[in-house]
Amino acid sequence: MSISRYAVIGTGALGGFYGAKLQKAGLDVHFLLNSDYEHVIQHGLVVESKDGDFTLPQVNGYNDVASMPYCDVILVALKTTQNHLLSQMLPQVIKNDGVVLVLQNGLGIEEEIAQIVGNDRVMGGLCFLCSNKVGAGHIHHLDYGEIILGEYAANYHPVGTTDRMRQIANDFESAGIPVKLSEDLLLGRWQKLVWNIPYNGLSVILNATTTELMANIHSRNLVEKLMYEVIAGAKSSGRIISDRFVQQMLDYTDNMKPYRTSMKIDYDEHRPLEVEAIFGNPLKKALTAGVTLPLISCLYHQLKFLDARNREFHNISH
Structure with missing residues (x-):
């Protein structure tokens, strides 16, 4: 798997922060926006961070998943209360050999998403991040930021580390986001x-x-x-x-x-x-x-x- 393009589904305190860091590092990132779509298209994304503030004056922003290009890695950063929308969204944005990286809290989320895209196309990411969205297109990163990545397999069977985990980890680390690889997602x-x-x-x-x-x-x-x-x-x-x-x-x-x-x-x-x-x-x-x-x-x-x-x-x- 060679990664050329990331999608962020849910550009809030978490998705907006990680997506902005990836774009700042030179990666091709596409953001699904909701209420602040107009604002972000006009003014970009602003990140205030303990690691240094930055602004992205222009981002690839969309208010409809149907307008987004197919992407290699889909970062799901919505609240889980909106996961009923994913069965419509994910097939419209994931490449045939793409992967959904679930950056959500809770348990059993990967199982639900695997029913949409298949067991072999889901990974979990556990985010240790203190970040708040403080205004339209404005994210305040207070502390931490590490992600623990793990592959999903049916019934959360541990599958060790894979090449695509390492590739995604390299992209995140190039953006200054610390990553650990977990052999056991559950x-x-x-x-x-x-x-x-x-x-x-x-x-x-x-x-x-x-x-x-x-x-x-x-x-x-x-x-x-x-x-x-x-x-x-x-x-x-x-x-x-x-x-x-x-x-x-x-x-x-x-x-x-x-x-x-x-x-x-x-x-x-x-x-x-x-x-x-x-x-x-x-x-x-x-x-x-x-x-x-x-x-x-x-x-x-x-x-x-x-x-x-x-x-x-x-x-x-x-």
Whole structure:
């Protein structure tokens, strides 16, 4: 596989940041835009970053996937709440030998996308990125940025590292984006949930930034208990995460700048929450293996309530 062209489906805080970095490094990148299409076509993309600010005055932007060229690598950076649109979108933009790289949070997403494009055309990317979209075509990168890449195979069977993983990793690294290659995508997904489940969930329910959650003994204790419950979930899928990993994630968050998680931003902006992908799917997977995760289940039901109320408010106000 020789990569000549990237597509970004979802040019937000994450897709916009990675896509802009790739274009800045000289790669051919095509962006699907939504509400800020007109603005970006006229003014380009602006990235404020701890690694150095830059502007792309001109980008290949589209407001309809049908107008996009066929691409070798499709970066899916939409919220998972919009994944029902992908069955229409992906066939219109992926080359015959192309690959979909899923840069989304949660569990089981690759399985759904494989049903559209086939098992051998899907990869997962776990993004450790603190980035917010602060205006039309304007992204603020606060911290981190590493991606862990893994190939998807049926039932998340580990397949090791492949040439196309290395090629994509080389492109990202040429753009200043650190990449690690994972031989086991499912393990990587569960590891990411060790962070995502406690911080995304509690930030909404307790109305707190990551720093506030870490500063209070009670919320910090709850974060830690949730992390251990995710490890139990992983074990039910035959994936072992060491207790040391919990300490690493706590240290990682202690060292972060105060951060409003993506789920908290969605909640504050009255957008649908990614409850099923991040909480529902792991609960189902564990339950299938006969394992209950009571704390995560409690978060799930609280978030479903808040999400439903938020959507009602959004519908009334529109």
